[in-house]
Amino acid sequence: MQIGEAARLTGVSAKMIRHYEAIGLIPSADRRDSNYRDYGHHDLHRLGFIRRARNLGFAIEEIRDLLRLWGDTERSSADVKALTLKHIADLETKITALTEMRTTLMGLVSACEGSHRPDCPIIEGLAGPAHHH
Amino acid sequence: MQIGEAARLTGVSAKMIRHYEAIGLIPSADRRDSNYRDYGHHDLHRLGFIRRARNLGFAIEEIRDLLRLWGDTERSSADVKALTLKHIADLETKITALTEMRTTLMGLVSACEGSHRPDCPIIEGLAGPAHHH
DNA sequence: GCTTGACCTTACCATCATGGGAAGGTGCAT
DNA sequence: ATGCACCTTCCCATGATGGTAAGGTCAAGC
Numbered sequence: 562m563q564i565g566e567a568a569r570l571t572g573v574s575a576k577m578i579r580h581y582e583a584i585g586l587i588p589s590a591d592r593r594d595s596n597y598r599d600y601g602h603h604d605l606h607r608l609g610f611i612r613r614a615r616n617l618g619f620a621i622e623e624i625r626d627l628l629r630l631w632g633d634t635e636r637s638s639a640d641v642k643a644l645t646l647k648h649i650a651d652l653e654t655k656i657t658a659l660t661e662m663r664t665t666l667m668g669l670v671s672a673c674e675g676s677h678r679p680d681c682p683i684i685e686g687l688a689g690p691a692h693h694h
Numbered sequence: 695m696q697i698g699e700a701a702r703l704t705g706v707s708a709k710m711i712r713h714y715e716a717i718g719l720i721p722s723a724d725r726r727d728s729n730y731r732d733y734g735h736h737d738l739h740r741l742g743f744i745r746r747a748r749n750l751g752f753a754i755e756e757i758r759d760l761l762r763l764w765g766d767t768e769r770s771s772a773d774v775k776a777l778t779l780k781h782i783a784d785l786e787t788k789i790t791a792l793t794e795m796r797t798t799l800m801g802l803v804s805a806c807e808g809s810h811r812p813d814c815p816i817i818e819g820l821a822g823p824a825h826h827h
Numbered sequence: 828g829c830t831t832g833a834c835c836t837t838a839c840c841a842t843c844a845t846g847g848g849a850a851g852g853t854g855c856a857t
Numbered sequence: 858a859t860g861c862a863c864c865t866t867c868c869c870a871t872g873a874t875g876g877t878a879a880g881g882t883c884a885a886g887c
Contacts, residue, residue, distance in 0.1 A: 565863065575864090576846065595853050597864055606822065613820050618795040621844075631817050638814035642806045645799055645816050652796045656789055662751040663785045666778055673775045681771035683778050684764050687746050689739065698834065708835090709875065728882050730835055754872075 564590075567600040571608035578608065586611065586625060619648055697723075700733040704741040711741065719744065719758055752781055 568575040578598075581587045587607055590598035610631065614624045626644055630636045672682040701708040711731075714720045720740055723731035743764065747757045759777055763769045805815040 563864070609822060610820050617799055618792065627817070627820065631821060634812055636812045636814070637810045638806050638812060639808045639810065641814045641816045642803060642808040645803050649796055649799050649803065652792050656792045656796065659751065659785050659789045659792070663782055663789065666750055666782050670775060670778050670782065673771050675772040675775040677770045677772065679767055679769045679771060681769070681774045683774045684760070687743050687760065688764060689742060696835070
């Protein structure tokens with residue numbers, strides 16, 4: 562099947578399928594006489610794997626490792642688990658940072674009247690902390 | 695003062711100070727005879743504002759709006775509040791997405807033995823959902 | 828006066844994952 | 858044979874930041 566159908570079936574855009582091939586995340590696709598890429602079962606399976614991993618926030622290089630492990634019947638599940646735990650830790654770092662921003666902003670927002678008048682604790686907070694005048 | 699000292703005092707890298715000038719977030723700095731940029735009070739204040747806004751996750755274009763509001767004595771605090779609430783909503787969208795990833799991954803991880811053996815629910819989950827065989 | 832070192836300047840490239848668009852080839856249906 | 862939908866490669870853009878290279882400025886010390 563052509564790249565467009567593979568894209569439709571896997572949820573990975575044609576653009577990205579070509580990109581993944583260019584960076585060696587997937588092997589070079591077979592070509593027809595027309596020079597069109599040709600995909601089969603196995604390719605769809607692999608693209609689906611990649612899409613699911615992307616949806617879970619894994620970076621491309623992490624997915625490269627996951628694909629290697631997927632294809633390695635000698636793998637230790639401990640390796641997969643370690644990689645995943647590292648990724649979870651990364652997610653938690655981000656979640657924590659975003660949540661702290663949110664908390665601070667909520668505090669500022671709750672102090673802001675939100676009227677036609679210019680007085681605004683949010684702007685004042687950004688302008689410099691502890692600036693009593 | 696030179697850009698390096700301004701960077702040290704505000705926590706904004708010299709690189710980024712030049713960048714902010716290039717994109718018009720801050721006005722062009724004064725230059726000495728040497729062509730070195732020259733910063734004063736007012737510039738430090740503005741850079742501090744930008745850094746704090748960045749630390750709270752505001753995007754550059756949002757900061758452009760915030761700076762305009764900061765300098766506008768006719769502003770309505772309602773405008774500042776609206777902009778901030780929008781940003782909080784963006785943060786929450788991201789937090790939700792990351793938290794969902796985390797939850798899914800934790801489920802997979804908890805099902806994974808993490809041993810020397812290859813059997814791994816994480817890999818299986820990525821390879822395709824509901825693939826009983 | 829000359830060197831050294833710390834600072835500055837601009838300009839270009841890289842990141843990360845993705846999309847947009849141009850210019851042109853392929854293939855099928857009317 | 859025309860049109861349309863698809864494909865190809867190539868280049869550029871995003872957002873915020875860092876790196877590096879090649880070169881100018883300036884003060885301290887000899």
